[in-house]
Amino acid sequence: FRFPSPIGHISTCPSLIGQCCKTHPGSFQEELVIRPLHSGDIYASFQFRTLWDTDFLQEGQKVSHYRLFPKSLGQVLSKFSVRELHISFTQGFWRTMQWGQPFIPSPPGAELWVWFHDTVSDVDGNWKELTNVLSGIFCASLNFIDLTNTVQPSASFKPLGLGNATDHRFLRYATLPREIVCTENLTPWKKLLPCGSKAGLAVLMKSEKLFHSSFHSQAVHIRPICQQCSSKAWELRQTLNVVFDLHTSGQGKKEWSLFKMFSRTLTEACPLASSSKVYVDITDNPEGELFELSPATPLLGQAVVLGDRRTYSVYDLSRAETFGQLRSFNLLLRWKGDSGDMLRPLLHAERYVAGFGLQTGEIHTVIYNNHPYRAFPVLLMDSVPWYLQLYIHTLTVTSKSRDNKPSYIHYQPAKDRHRPHLLEMLIQLPPHSMTEVTVQFERALLKWTEYTPDPNHGFYVGSSVVSALVPSMVAMRTNFTQDQPLFSSFVPVKEESSYFVRVYTEPLLVNLPTPDFSMPYNVICLTCTVVAVGYGSFYNLLTRTFQVDEPSPPLSKRLANLIRRMRGVPLLT
């Protein structure tokens, strides 16, 4: 990353023998990347990274002094022997064809995948408790994650952090496509940051603006990384990706500013941060003919991200002159010309349900390879709930209307009410083609109590995950250095000619045959009425005797009877 020497670079001491009370227990970096999209929308990605040289999992040594790293997460990591944790909450769906590839992808709803340490004996028990604890930390209903929607992928989701052993018995993956993301999830997420939402880039996170967008995703990624590859450190990355729509943000003018996007401007960098930068992607605007960016900055940076070399204007918030006279930094981006067509992303996937009626259906997954001449393999992972009973013998994979046999298939059938279906396939995609994977299913009848309070909404099926090594146009850098910006250093790169990308498809919404929930009440009423009227009348006829009861005679008759009794004459009736 070519960049004039960074200011204020704090180096962390490598952990050597006999080190006492480390003077620099970690570092914190924050950055914001703004990428104008071709449709006039704007994509903003925040990344906050906290590095800490400590070992949560070391025997006999309990970590108790937390400075930059949040204590709630540190305790979770040590209690459940977690090696890697990735959790994301997303509202909306990422439109790859219009917006390109995101820096860090995420599926709609909530997604959680965790690698446990190999010393754990009961992975399922730890997983269950971990989901409950996380549901309390993030105010989300993650406690709905149980064995009926957890899968153990056999080849996807390899660890993104350090590690040699990849025994997939210690991996758990679950997704809740129905999960709603709102301010109550953002509030605890912001509280995990060292500066909170008081200083630095996090002051821009106002929920009224963030949720009034086409796409909003917040995530927490924890993994062990190596620092200059001599020592291990824990990395906590908090990312927030948001795409603002030009038309719903009002005013119609084709311009963007920090104030229009977030209703705030920046006044200072986080004092605890070792670097605080704002990057704006100007690759499509080399001469300034597409849009105009102000305030101008002499700092430029280049980075290879997602297989492409991009140029960025860099604003360093740790320098006082960035804020200017008014002590406030507001970026302004005004569109001048009309942008042409966007370069088509090389990998794209879609999914939909076909069929009619409430008994059977078909799931179609379509994967597009838009590279003109290179073929590359993709790993497709599908996790389907048990109530959609897949007929695996109807599974077909076709590319260019010819059968395409996957080189690896792993299928774990579902067990009713115990586990979902898991299907993983390694498919070689021919160049410039569309591959279609179809499988038929039948809908199951659920028990009365298993329906949600609003069953006519439908039931969700989580997104499929397509993991691929896409050939890159530009050579990727294989060694991680500290100088790389955060958005280009998330996924470890092993070879220069390709980059790893993960694409999520749409979640599906299927209707299950829904019973009429008022029927038990109707049946009880009808049966009781019939029994009461039929048997009751019969019982009365059999067991009761009838007597004629005379009403009491009027006063005149009673007097007359009294006189007759005295006379001894028969009484009146």
Added chain:
Amino acid sequence: MRIFTFCTIETGQFFSSGHTNNWAVLVCTSRFWFNYRHVANTLSVYRSVKRLGIPDSHIVLMLADDMACNYRNPKPATVFSHKNMELNVYGDDVEVDYRGYEVTVENFLRVLTGRLPPSTPRSKRLLSDDRSNILIYLTGHGGNGFLKFQDSEEISNMELADAFEQMWQKRRYNELLFIIDTCQGASMYERFYSPNLMALASSQVGEDSLSHQPDLAIGVHLMDKYTFYLLEFLEEVHPASQANMNDLFKVCPQSQCVSTPGHRTDLFQRNPGSVLITDFFGSVRKVEITKDTINLTSSLKPLIQSGDMQIESLTYVDQLPVAEIIHQKPKQKDWHPPDGFILGLWTLILLVFFQTYGIKHLKHIF
């Protein structure tokens, strides 16, 4: 928060209530967009309670549906209580403990009685003790003797009364204020029989509680009348306020509310006129001021690493190792013979045996 002064009247009042901490359980039981007002009701009480000092860790907030980020909401991440969008009761700092499908009768009763599974996080528990004053607020659709949860189940007044009795027996509260804003709300507190309970309802048996005003931009009714006037009353209350329960009983008379609010104080030991609003809606923080110096001893010991730290070869894993995946062997699971195979096998053996040696051997078996 009350500041500890040396004035005797303040001191006397400070210790007269007998509670040391405050909790609040605020429940909205309705789902669907047209029940926006119930969520707004609950959030306005949440807002008042937070403003008067009860922290998030002592509030259990249960919202059965999400209105703020609902796709029908023209202003996402907001829930308004007044028309023309004057007051956003959702705010920027809100923590919902039970949301969506988690708001069920079972979870509500478990929160009250404390019988939760061991892995439940702290924020979802009501960790009250015998010196806690608890405020319980329920809103939703109800009828004579029941309250509807999410259009699929209901809680009866007898269950609620029994839950409070369980709480009393386990000494989970010092005093409890129960407020309910539903149709025929007074029927819900008719069956209470535990001591130290005070109850308020928005309408009597046979009356309906009405909603207040719609907002034409949002398209639904924003609040219920009783809670609207309750919010207006609570906005005037500040943490040092001396307003008492008799003022609360006067909130929303029939001229404003159309329904007749009711209250029940026969189970409460203190006189309602001496009970402050902040006893339930605010939070007690006792501060002890000391002038002595306290020495903090350093407990940090130097980290002695045991011998050489084994630095294993630190490498990253290949994200998509194609060759490795193709040659992956499937996991060996224990092989069991198919169902019925053993039974069939034994039947076959017996049949062959008796075929060859004749039927007369059968009598040795049966």
